[in-house]
Amino acid sequence: xxxxxxxxxxxxxxxxxxxxxxxxxxxxxxxxxxxxxxxxxxxxxxxxxxxxxxxxxxxxxxxxxxxxxxxxxxxxxxxxxxxxxxxxxxxxxxxxxxxxxxxxxxxxxxxxxxxxxxxxxxxxxxxxxxxxxxxxxxxxxxxxxxxxxxxxxxxxxxxxxxxxxxxxxxxxxxxxxxxxxxxxxxxxxxxxxxxxxxxxxxxxxxxxxxxxxxxxxxxxxxxxxxxxxxxxxxxxxxxxxxxxxxxxxxxxxxxxxxxxxxxxxxxxxxxxxxxxxxxxxxxxxxxxxxxxxxxxxxxxxx
Amino acid sequence: xxxxxxxxxxxxxxxxxxxxxxxxxxxxxxxxxxxxxxxxxxxxxxxxxxxxxxxxxxxxxxxxxxxxxxxxxxxxxxxxxxxxxxxxxxxxxxxxxxxxxxxxxxxxxxxxxxxxxxxxxxxxxxxxxxxxxxxxxxxxxxxxxxxxxxxxxxxxxxxxxxxxxxxxxxxxxxxxxxxxxxxxxxxxxxxxxxxxxxxxxxxxxxxxxxxxxxxxxxxxxxxxxxxxxxxxxxxxxxxxxxxxxxxxxxxxxxxxxxxxxxxxxxxxxxxxxxxxxxxxxxxxxxxxxxxxxxxxxxxxxx
Amino acid sequence: xxxxxxxxxxxxxxxxxxxxxxxxxxxxxxxxxxxxxxxxxxxxxxxxxxxxxxxxxxxxxxxxxxxxxxxxxxxxxxxxxxxxxxxxxxxxxxxxxxxxxxxxxxxxxxxxxxxxxxxxxxxxxxxxxxxxxxxxxxxxxxxxxxxxxxxxxxxxxxxxxxxxxxxxxxxxxxxxxxxxxxxxxxxxxxxxxxxxxxxxxxxxxxxxxxxxxxxxxxxxxxxxxxxxxxxxxxxxxxxxxxxxxxxxxxxxxxxxxxxxxxxxxxxxxxxxxxxxxxxxxxxxxxxxxxxxxxxxxxxxxx
Numbered sequence: 081x082x083x084x085x086x087x088x089x090x091x092x093x094x095x096x097x098x099x100x101x102x103x104x105x106x107x108x109x110x111x112x113x114x115x116x117x118x119x120x121x122x123x124x125x126x127x128x129x130x131x132x133x134x135x136x137x138x139x140x141x142x143x144x145x146x147x148x149x150x151x152x153x154x155x156x157x158x159x160x161x162x163x164x165x166x167x168x169x170x171x172x173x174x175x176x177x178x179x180x181x182x183x184x185x186x187x188x189x190x191x192x193x194x195x196x197x198x199x200x201x202x203x204x205x206x207x208x209x210x211x212x213x214x215x216x217x218x219x220x221x222x223x224x225x226x227x228x229x230x231x232x233x234x235x236x237x238x239x240x241x242x243x244x245x246x247x248x249x250x251x252x253x254x255x256x257x258x259x260x261x262x263x264x265x266x267x268x269x270x271x272x273x274x275x276x277x278x279x280x281x282x283x284x285x286x287x288x289x290x291x292x293x294x295x296x297x298x299x300x301x302x303x304x305x306x307x308x309x310x311x312x313x314x315x316x317x318x319x320x321x322x323x324x325x326x327x328x329x330x331x332x333x334x335x336x337x338x339x340x341x342x343x344x345x346x347x348x349x350x351x352x353x354x355x356x357x358x359x360x361x362x363x364x365x366x367x368x369x370x371x372x373x374x375x376x377x378x379x380x381x382x
Numbered sequence: 383x384x385x386x387x388x389x390x391x392x393x394x395x396x397x398x399x400x401x402x403x404x405x406x407x408x409x410x411x412x413x414x415x416x417x418x419x420x421x422x423x424x425x426x427x428x429x430x431x432x433x434x435x436x437x438x439x440x441x442x443x444x445x446x447x448x449x450x451x452x453x454x455x456x457x458x459x460x461x462x463x464x465x466x467x468x469x470x471x472x473x474x475x476x477x478x479x480x481x482x483x484x485x486x487x488x489x490x491x492x493x494x495x496x497x498x499x500x501x502x503x504x505x506x507x508x509x510x511x512x513x514x515x516x517x518x519x520x521x522x523x524x525x526x527x528x529x530x531x532x533x534x535x536x537x538x539x540x541x542x543x544x545x546x547x548x549x550x551x552x553x554x555x556x557x558x559x560x561x562x563x564x565x566x567x568x569x570x571x572x573x574x575x576x577x578x579x580x581x582x583x584x585x586x587x588x589x590x591x592x593x594x595x596x597x598x599x600x601x602x603x604x605x606x607x608x609x610x611x612x613x614x615x616x617x618x619x620x621x622x623x624x625x626x627x628x629x630x631x632x633x634x635x636x637x638x639x640x641x642x643x644x645x646x647x648x649x650x651x652x653x654x655x656x657x658x659x660x661x662x663x664x665x666x667x668x669x670x671x672x673x674x675x676x677x678x679x680x681x682x683x684x
Numbered sequence: 685x686x687x688x689x690x691x692x693x694x695x696x697x698x699x700x701x702x703x704x705x706x707x708x709x710x711x712x713x714x715x716x717x718x719x720x721x722x723x724x725x726x727x728x729x730x731x732x733x734x735x736x737x738x739x740x741x742x743x744x745x746x747x748x749x750x751x752x753x754x755x756x757x758x759x760x761x762x763x764x765x766x767x768x769x770x771x772x773x774x775x776x777x778x779x780x781x782x783x784x785x786x787x788x789x790x791x792x793x794x795x796x797x798x799x800x801x802x803x804x805x806x807x808x809x810x811x812x813x814x815x816x817x818x819x820x821x822x823x824x825x826x827x828x829x830x831x832x833x834x835x836x837x838x839x840x841x842x843x844x845x846x847x848x849x850x851x852x853x854x855x856x857x858x859x860x861x862x863x864x865x866x867x868x869x870x871x872x873x874x875x876x877x878x879x880x881x882x883x884x885x886x887x888x889x890x891x892x893x894x895x896x897x898x899x900x901x902x903x904x905x906x907x908x909x910x911x912x913x914x915x916x917x918x919x920x921x922x923x924x925x926x927x928x929x930x931x932x933x934x935x936x937x938x939x940x941x942x943x944x945x946x947x948x949x950x951x952x953x954x955x956x957x958x959x960x961x962x963x964x965x966x967x968x969x970x971x972x973x974x975x976x977x978x979x980x981x982x983x984x985x986x
Contacts, residue, residue: 110421119714121746123739131453132473135425139477142423142449147746151735166954167947171736174969175743343469350468365476433755434775437727441779444725444751645771652770667778 082378083193084201087211087250092257095218096229101373102219102366105143109369115145117379123176124150125168126203127183132342132364133203133213137180140371149176166195173197178378181205199378207246213341214250216370220363221298224337228258237264237296239288240322240347242273245302247341249277264292268318271304288322293331299324301340303347325349332357339363384680385495386503389513389552394559397520398531403675404521404668407445411671417447419681425478426452427470428505429485434644434666435505435515439482442673451478468497475499480680483507501680509548515643516552518672522665523600526639530560538600539566541590542624542649544575547604549643551579566594570620573606590624595633601626603642605649627651634659641665686982687797688805691815691854696861699822700833705977706823706970709747713973719749721983727780728754729772730807731787736946736968737807737817741784744975753780770799777801782982785809803982811850817945818854820974824967825902828941832862841868841900843892844926844951846877849906851945856881868896872922875908892926897935903928905944907951929953936961943967 090098122141126134129152138148165188172179173196181192182203189202189209204210221228221236228234236255242248242265255261256279264283265273272284285292293299301324309315329338329352337359340348344360352358392400424443428436431454440450467490474481475498483494484505491504491511506512523530523538530536538557544550544567557563558581566585567575574586587594595601603626611617631640631654642650642662654660694702726745730738733756742752769792776783777800785796786807793806793813808814825832825840832838840859846852846869859865860883868887869877876888889896897903905928913919933942933956944952944964956962 121743135451135453135474135477138451139423142451147449147751148451149739149742149746149752151739170965171946171968172739174965175739175972342473361472361476364473368477437753437755437776437779440753441725444753449751450753644775663774663778666775670779 081199083189083196083199084211084374084378085189085193086202086209087214087253089211090215090254090257095215095254095257098215098370098373098377099219099222099229101376102215102370105369105372105376109143109372116376117141117177118145120144120146120177120379121175122146122148122375123172123179124148124152124203125172125179125181126150126152127181127188128204128206130182130204133182133367134180136364136367137201137203137212137371140368140375141178143368144372144375146177146375165191169195169200170197178375201374201378204246207244210246210250212367212371212374213247214254215374216367217247217251217300217339217341217363218254219370220339220359220366221337223366224335224359225297228261231260234258234261234298235264235296236261236298236300237266237288237292238273238300238302239266240302241271241304241308242267242302243271244305244308245341248273248300248302251300252277264296266292266322268321271308271318290331293328294333297333297336299332299336299338301338301344301347303340303343303345320346323347323349324352326351326355329355329357383501385491385498385501386513386676386680387491387495388504388511389516389555391513392517392556392559397517397556397559400517400672400675400679401521401524401531403678404517404672407671407674407678411445411674418678419443419479420447422446422448422479422681423477424448424450424677425474425481426450426454426505427474427481427483427485428452428454429483429490430506430508432484432506435484435669436482438666438669439503439505439514439673442670442677443480445670446674446677448479448677467493471497471502472499480677503676503680506548509546512548512552514669514673514676515549516556517676518669519549519553519602519641519643519665520556521672522641522661522668523639525668526637526661527599530563533562536560536563536600537566537598538563538602539568539590539594539598540575540602540604541568542604543573543606543610544569544604545573546607546610547643550575550602550604553602554579566598568594568624570623573610573620592633595630596635599635599638601634601638601640603640603646603649605642605645605647622648625649625651626654628653628657631657631659685803687793687800687803688815688978688982689793689797690806690813691818691857693815694819694858694861699819699858699861702819702974702977702981703823703826703833705980706819706974709973709976709980713747713976720980721745721781722749724748724750724781724983725779726750726752726979727776727783728752728756728807729776729783729785729787730754730756731785731792732808732810734786734808737786737971738784740968740971741805741807741816741975744972744979745782747972748976748979750781750979769795773799773804774801782979805978805982808850811848814850814854816971816975816978817851818858819978820971821851821855821904821943821945821967822858823974824943824963824970825941827970828939828963829901832865835864838862838865838902839868839900840865840902840904841870841892841896842877842904842906843870844906845875845908845912846871846906847875848909848912849945852877852904852906853881855904868900870896870926872925875912875922894935897932898937901937901940903936903940903942905942905948905951907944907947907949924950927951927953928956930955930959933959933961 169192180201186206186208189205193200266288338357340360471494480501482503482505488508488510491507495502568590639661640659773796782803784805788810790810790812793809797804870892941963942961
């Protein structure tokens with residue numbers, strides 16, 4: 081039985097397979113995925129609110145012809161009544177053919193997979209992993225830079241909160257499969273990438289220099305969450321440190337892309353949305369074909 | 383791309399077309415709308431709770447064969463986390479083929495339509511518009527009085543809270559397309575129809591006289607919301623001013639109809655439900671074929 | 685029109701029919717119920733949270749090909765805004781082909797059925813009934829002990845909170861149809877079975893003796909809800925009175941089964957889950973075919 085639990089589980093061959101599957105899904109998106117899984121039910125268990133991710137998974141399941149049952153009421157869920165996760169999963173896996181779970185606790189998705197009769201997809205477990213986001217990010221990159229698979233050099237720069245941003249952790253893990261991709265990390269010192277995700281080849285900086293900006297193929301911007309800071313002052317001190325406006329983006333290469341997992345706060349000005357480099361809404365949209373590919377990957381393996 | 387944003391957007395020809403479409407939908411309701419939109423997904427974004435309206439839209443979409451993804455959790459929605467509406471809409475319109483939005487803020491539906499890749503239906507935007515309710519109201523009237531389209535005289539009387547009742551505003555706008563329909567408005571002075579919706583021909587009163595009652599074809603009753611009043615005393619002073627009991631209804635013409643957008647408070651006594659004039663439950667039910675017609679109107683135009 | 689309102693409504697013939705139908709559903713579960721009700725919509729109105737029961741009903745409806753509209757937001761529901769239940773039901777029964785209702789108030793399902801244009805299924809009404817749970821419990825028993833229908837002797841023992849546990853009340857009512865089944869009830873005196881559910885043949889005890897344990901075919905365990913007790917002390921005094929661990933279960937007959945409506949607190953230790961007697965997860969899973977049978981029973985009668 082195949083589960084989707086961590087960005088670490090995928091070999092380069094897996095990644096190439098999944099990207100190719102997502103491309104196929106993109107072409108049959110409007111044709112309802114050939115009704116591939118007409119007779120299947122997905123349960124979306126979201127113990128942490130995330131409307132975008134949930135709707136993206138539900139849309140993907142429906143585009144494949146499937147149906148969805150959902151628990152999103154955090155306050156009144158069985159979980160909040162103290163039921164242990166294993167019991168919930170054993171019960172729900174009797175109702176559905178695949179389970180997508182989002183939780184506040186690192187490791188919950190792995191735990192769920194150990195009790196489940198059906199495949200489990202990790203839709204984010206606390207400060208742990210968010211593998212499907214990383215995969216759709218990679219898919220987005222590969223649409224603009226298909227050469228990533230054939231050894232073409234590519235420079236990816238991550239900016240802003242690289243310490244708490246789990247999408248950065250997961251995507252950087254995936255990109256380690258491609259020696260032709262070099263990674264740069266730009267963040268205030270206390271918000272930079274945790275040690276365990278670093279390699280010797282990486283470049284670190286607390287300033288996004290014009291040189292870096294103009295030589296990068298992919299900028300992966302993140303947002304900073306105010307609640308990460310000890311007090312308002314320390315947040316205010318850095319909150320405007322990295323803001324992309326049209327002037328910033330004009331310094332990027334003309335064929336470079338600007339990504340963001342969204343939602344944004346103020347780190348990308350609205351004017352940028354219409355520039356050719358802006359790729360964040362397309363990126364969000366790529367979640368549907370990528371998740372269709374992942375659902376197929378899990379369900380056809382059974 | 384066609385959106386449903388305001389009662390003002392419909393010409394008389396549009397209205398006749400939509401009523402005719404709704405009639406067709408009424409006949410195929412049990413046949414599942416011929417599975418017309420089997421491959422389409424509707425997103426219902428309800429940033430203000432309205433179970434009845436949401437379920438009515440979802441039922442309409444499903445009767446056409448379609449599927450539904452939904453966000454109704456106000457507290458935990460992306461909106462409450464400060465995401466700007468435009469971003470949400472751009473993202474969700476990558477997941478769904480049509481968006482139905484309900485919000486507390488006037489103008490949100492219009493704003494949403496400007497960012498959406500897919501048609502947007504306004505399911506009520508604060509004290510602004512509620513065009514689909516007005517259309518199902520007109521549909522209800524036209525089922526009892528098909529002569530409305532062929533110039534037969536018709537007298538419609540609105541009663542009670544005409545100031546805040548957006549369904550009254552929207553329906554009165556639609557009825558302006560029919561010179562053969564005369565409108566009366568009965569309300570306490572401080573709850574009567576806002577100036578911008580009035581015309582010279584209208585009749586205003588703060589009392590529902592027996593004469594008016596017995597000469598009207600359609601009574602459109604509304605409820606008064608306690609929270610509109612500055613204090614309990616001023617509410618208590620008027621709260622029982624307009625109550626329909628069987629005695630009141632017996633003064634109506636035998637073929638007249640009594641409508642109400644529901645929910646009611648105490649302004650229509652339960653005994654009235656079984657009288658032949660009571661049309662409010664049928665009216666609610668008419669929401670399904672009318673919304674099926676509107677979904678078709680939006681989706682087939684693409 | 686057939687409603688499912690109470691365990692009392694079923695004759696022995698009805699029960700045998702429904703068990704046979706559930707068995708059929710079990711065999712077509714993976715084949716999507718032959719898409720029997722492809723064109724039908726179920727409304728799940730849950731005015732009391734119960735994720736497991738709701739998901740089980742929704743899965744059952746979808747396995748039959750049907751669609752689901754749902755209201756689960758207790759705080760913002762029309763009910764909480766003071767709308768009377770009859771109005772809600774009259775409206776929703778214009779949107780759906782069958783209604784499943786869960787409420788805090790005993791009698792709400794019966795009331796709903798009186799206003800509904802479509803079949804109503806009681807998914808638990810306060811301390812009243814929970815007939816579909818009782819039916820799936822009976823179905824679970826009948827899978828291990830098919831002889832129950834042909835007069836074979838069977839000994840069923842209920843343990844723990846038999847006073848407030850409505851599943852115990854409903855299941856005991858169903859089992860009264862089988863004179864070959866003898867019932868024992870084990871509970872602290874103040875938590876034992878209410879008088880109206882007792883018969884002369886029943887055995888009562890406040891201790892689960894080894895003799896009873898080793899001679900019983902079906903143990904039906906329940907949980908005690910802390911909030912039923914006047915204070916923490918009285919709860920603490922009994923909370924560990926009945927705990928099934930592997931030692932306890934080893935005293936059961938080898939072909940006996942241990943049931944529990946779930947969720948559990950601490951009354952069944954996790955180690956027991958892997959013993960051959962443990963039947964509670966299978967029991968939960970049986971909810972889907974049983975509810976498929978009930979939906980068919982209601983919809984095909986129309």
